[in-house]
Amino acid sequence: MGRLLAWRLSRQDLEITLFEAGSLAVPAGACWAAAGMISPLSELVHSEQKIYQLGLRSLALWEPWAAELEALVGRPVSFRRAGSIVVAHGRDRAELPMFVRELQSKLPSDSAADVRPLDRAQLQKLEPALESFETGIFLRDEGDIDNRRLLPVLLESLRQQRVTLREHTAVTCERNTIVTEDAQYHFDCVIDCRGLGAKDAINGLRGVRGEVLVVQTNEVQLQRPVRLLHPRYQLYAVPRSDGSTVIGATEIESEDLSPISVRSTMELSSALYSLHPAFAEARIVESRVNCRPATMDNLPTVHCEPGLVRLNGLYRHGYLLAPALAEQVEKIIAQQLSEVA
Numbered sequence: 001m002g003r004l005l006a007w008r009l010s011r012q013d014l015e016i017t018l019f020e021a022g023s024l025a026v027p028a029g030a031c032w033a034a035a036g037m038i039s040p041l042s043e044l045v046h047s048e049q050k051i052y053q054l055g056l057r058s059l060a061l062w063e064p065w066a067a068e069l070e071a072l073v074g075r076p077v078s079f080r081r082a083g084s085i086v087v088a089h090g091r092d093r094a095e096l097p098m099f100v101r102e103l104q105s106k107l108p109s110d111s112a113a114d115v116r117p118l119d120r121a122q123l124q125k126l127e128p129a130l131e132s133f134e135t136g137i138f139l140r141d142e143g144d145i146d147n148r149r150l151l152p153v154l155l156e157s158l159r160q161q162r163v164t165l166r167e168h169t170a171v172t173c174e175r176n177t178i179v180t181e182d183a184q185y186h187f188d189c190v191i192d193c194r195g196l197g198a199k200d201a202i203n204g205l206r207g208v209r210g211e212v213l214v215v216q217t218n219e220v221q222l223q224r225p226v227r228l229l230h231p232r233y234q235l236y237a238v239p240r241s242d243g244s245t246v247i248g249a250t251e252i253e254s255e256d257l258s259p260i261s262v263r264s265t266m267e268l269s270s271a272l273y274s275l276h277p278a279f280a281e282a283r284i285v286e287s288r289v290n291c292r293p294a295t296m297d298n299l300p301t302v303h304c305e306p307g308l309v310r311l312n313g314l315y316r317h318g319y320l321l322a323p324a325l326a327e328q329v330e331k332i333i334a335q336q337l338s339e340v341a
């Protein structure tokens with residue numbers, strides 16, 4: 001969130017400083033662990049309409065913003081708007097109509113969302129690797145972005161825009177003031193996007209542990225994110241342009257940042273294997289663990305007072321919500337700066 005906002009604001013005639021507690025090359029936050037799905041429809045089943053509305057706005061913004069970043073930096077961020085597919089195995093087939101019913105009951109009445117049931121032939125055409133599934137659902141209005149490409153591109157964009165970067169500098173955020181271990185810095189406005197690092201400022205902020213695996217194989221290639229519905233756990237698999245597939249994600253009410261458990265590894269791998277048996281020979285090249293910053297109601301919070309904006313609680317929706325929230329904060333900052341002037 002911090003990087004995206006810094007880039008957006010740096011496009012205006014503003015002097016920006018970005019403070020980061022850890023390293024800028026390998027961010028310590030949830031952003032680096034994430035799968036980068038931008039799925040307003042799939043997420044609506046488990047969240048409120050507000051997430052869907054903000055998600056749709058973000059999806060519309062990612063397209064031009066990704067293109068602008070790529071043109072500025074000259075490297076891809078791999079934003080893709082190819083929709084996503086939801087499937088369930090024969091014994092869990094009832095999960096699919098249930099998913100559609102829940103989705104439709106939560107969609108706004110004027111929604112033009114494209115939720116398309118697929119028969120076997122249609123599914124095969126869209127996603128040939130899913131040959132063992134009889135039916136599926138195609139959610140056309142979904143996308144994804146490769147966060148492992150986006151974050152370095154954003155960093156490079158900040159360098160090009162002459163944003164002052166201070167890494168390995170943990171801060172607290174107050175009105176017009178950033179406080180570090182040995183100094184205070186004064187600004188027209190401070191934007192606090194410290195994720196879980198903002199517990200001192202946001203009541204009830206908690207971490208929700210998530211684990212993902214990254215696997216590599218030449219034997220099977222998906223074309224777009226795929227979700228597998230299962231009564232006990234849910235799997236998503238996100239194919240990346242380097243041939244790897246990110247699979248996730250667990251959701252555990254804990255702030256434990258220790259490595260992935262055997263149980264999660266087994267559940268994620270066996271669910272992946274059930275998508276296509278060729279995944280059995282895939283190599284696990286990475287496991288990632290981090291905690292999503294969440295508020296008590298799992299909704300994002302934008303707190304605003306003169307000289308200070310706090311933005312947090314992006315929970316499992318950082319990539320889904322960041323552009324829409326950045327757009328809101330850009331307006332707040334413009335207003336605050338016009339009052340200062």
Ligand SMILES: Cc1cc2nc3c(=O)[nH]c(=O)nc-3n(C[C@H](O)[C@H](O)[C@H](O)COP(=O)(O)OP(=O)(O)OC[C@H]3O[C@@H](n4cnc5c(N)ncnc54)[C@H](O)[C@@H]3O)c2cc1C
Nearest residue numbers: 001021029030031035036037171195197210317318319320
């Ligand atoms: C396993 C997993 C999978 C996910 N998959 C998805 C997905 O597919 N789609 C999606 O939309 N979202 C996903 N998310 C959620 C997403 O990653 C988060 O919502 C998002 O990263 C939150 O962004 P943020 O900037 O608020 O916090 P973070 O990404 O946690 O970043 C906070 C930053 O603040 C820095 N910081 C902390 N304290 C301080 C301090 N005191 N001083 C200075 N800097 C500080 C941290 O080092 C970090 O760089 C996933 C999360 C996880 C864990």
